[in-house]
Amino acid sequence: MRRGVAGHRRPPEDPPRPAWWADAVFYEVYVRSFADSDADGVGDLEGIRSRLGYLELLGVDALWLTPFYRSPMADHGYDVSDPRDVDPMFGTLGDFDVLLTEAHKRGIKVTVDIVPNHTSNRHSWFKSAMAAAPGSPERDRYVFRDGRGPDGSEPPNNWVSVFGGPAWTRVPDGQWYLHLFAPQQPDLNYANADVRYDLERTLRFWLDRGVDGFRIDVAHGMAKPPGLPDMDPRAAGFGGGEHYDPRFDDDGVHEVHQMIRKVLDEYPDTMAVGEIWVHDDERLARYLRPDELHLAFNFRLVLTHFDADAMRTSIERSLAVPRAAGAPATWTLSNHDVWRTVSRYGGGAAGLRRARAMALVELALPGAVYLYNGEELGLPNVETPPEAMADPRARSQGPQFSRDPERAPIPWEGSLPPFGFSRNPRTWLPMPPEWAGLTAERQLEDASSTLSLYRRAVELRKTQAAFRVGDELEWYGAPAGCFAFRRGGKGGLICALNTSASSIALPPGELLLSSSPLVDGRLPPDSAAWLV
Template identity: 50%
Template structure:
């Protein structure tokens, strides 16, 4: 093989499964692909992706080689928060299809060896949910209101909110209703928080979990899993006082009692054969994460540390070491994530050439796309993203991919204000651009106006505008290009399976290397080396089976990852 060649591997043509279809613990090393349904594929031309659109593209997912699909919310919603404001947790939004469409999609995915994971959103409902409608119609102190978190206001006439807490999307965390009471919403006002001290709230979600598990759903991603249980005993602390609280003391974040909820869920999950899996979205300190990932709780928890880690060898070594240790403590496996529906796509993140505030929380790039001093080196970002992907996929544990990352999609920053949808943008007066830029509908072909997202005779444009440069990132344009991002992902996932499940187990050894290099060895003598430094480095002895970019003179250049089979040439 020439020095500068990038090895490729044939894409799988049968099942995307690792070959261990009967494994109950499939999730421990699975590659899970997140589908944001409204932006994946539009089958009926209304400009909104739908469940039939997913069904239509099952072969793309099978050819990619993923083990499971996680679907972001597809439930009835007014879309105050991209579908996370849910009217009915046991139905499908009419614009996305029907329960029959869900069943057909699940059957098509299962038929190709791909499991199905759905989003569960237990912290809140929408303000159109039957329970909240009843709460507003009932009197203060009523049973209906007690399902949510209602409080009297401060001041002589109760005109001030109960606390000065802020919503995660900006603005106050309390909204006043006509009779003078205030209700808590840690997110948008259209997302009132539930009272998880109530038995009927707990039973409602047990019923919801059974509903989807009985339809054949294989697992659940639990939204903001750390926020459910609250202690709002008076007097409530101020925003400043919250910052001084220690583990377990916060009135609504990561309280110990939330594990009682998940222990009950685990009993339900384990009553199925095979047991249903669950993964917690819990933005908590690393030392608290293992509680959510334990076998007595949800069983797995997202590790988001790579979302905020700089492109630096030391930072990556630290993240990998800490999270493998946490996985050992919990008895679970680590989860690796580079992009999702809440953060800037990683090719853009790695290409930002000036500090832009908090790098990757929900819409927290205050001036990204607005401040002319903040630029993105797209070539640099793409190169580092490819290297990061190969390093991530070589690590023990499971990997969660976000739709479009297999195409190397960049963040779409220049969406007109009147076409944005994220509440973060509006509640901060445009100071935070929000998450719309990573949720733009996918390009399947290179032909405008919708790049294959919608049928040619669509009655409406895509719900978020697609830029013209999407044409060169389409599935159709990349499918035949051996140097494309899509080809790299297909090759990497095929090799991951060929190696007997590269993510299997927690076995990982560190090869001594320079400070600018991350070099790990996996069982069977497989080496993964990433060069974060400016100078080329030697390739480990053996056969290079995959590289994120061409080698130069037989050496690994800057911002490149190689996979090497030791002892072979």
């Protein structure tokens, strides 16, 4: 076949560049807890803007902002009353535009949280539904049903809320509405055209303002199976484990993600990542098909204890899922819903050593990485007294289920609370005085600090040629309680992890970085190292 006139061959085309998110380091900003500019004790958008220099210094590629939309704050912004406006607690739309513009000037992309599964019960739609009759168009936007039993006094099925108790609340006319989370968060009905159109409208509103993508809350929710069959009572929380849980991961949810993807495809270089608590690997891979999500959180590392063999298994399974779908892997060790790594790995000095080691493991892996604000400071959970807890789960399920311990505000500077987070000493959650040694200011000046470790690791990830050799992992033989892998074959980065009680010899290579100082050239327990 003729390919062109002799002497006029086309120059070879450069291979397509990977999408920016494929290996990006994202940084989750829990907006309430990051930086407070107006002295009300709650973080805000202007506070984030004022700390962009720090984020640039840390080297992150993109931000994920938790919800800052209008909300009664029953679940700290995940109960949205208007998804296309900023709650006055956090600022204005003008503040958001300035933050976005200045982040982009620094080369930092901005993604925002979208909460499509439910609204606030103060949303205008739900107010209309409550005022309307059963069977009305207003009620069809939500999941209203008649109750069971001769007088309809029993819930329509046996579903339970993720926050504890039944997933149904009865209204004065006798019907029940579904809420998979708090009663103030009624679930939407995605079989309704108004609901689908409104989500599209919200996506376009923020994309038109220039956001770079979305984190989709409860991305395995939205669709509900016909007939709303009972769940296996042993299924609990997200995903249901091995037991039948029709509350989540219904096949119809993929139509919602296909709609979202069609919108995103109209805006070049934008992306979506899903919060997906699905345990079945094959079902998880479906969310990453080419016409659905770009990235999907895989929480296996979050759920794995500090043991090299268990971690290796989690890594291998976590790589297999996106590989099967032709998508990048997505790694995270913490977020605003789970214990901080220092506390999860045992707390104290040992917990900090292990958290530092796992930071190097995570940042060595191919794919996108999500860091949680304060993780880079080595923050532990905060012992929050029950009377100071703000999380609705603490009220509905008990203090032991509170997510407040991992949500305390960030310590920036100084020697006393609120450590520069706010000018108001009464912060929305208390800050412990013992954080004086963990402030960003103090750690920036200490080459051995956790913040310095993260900065160096993120810098090497961007600049070191060994990260660009390839994405396949090759595992070394290693002593019990240890592992070592190399990325991309010869010339690739080597990462070694020691979870044993003894120091070990490192694989051959030049040391780039270690989470703890070597002892006589050997990697000590609870440590990781990078080599080339």
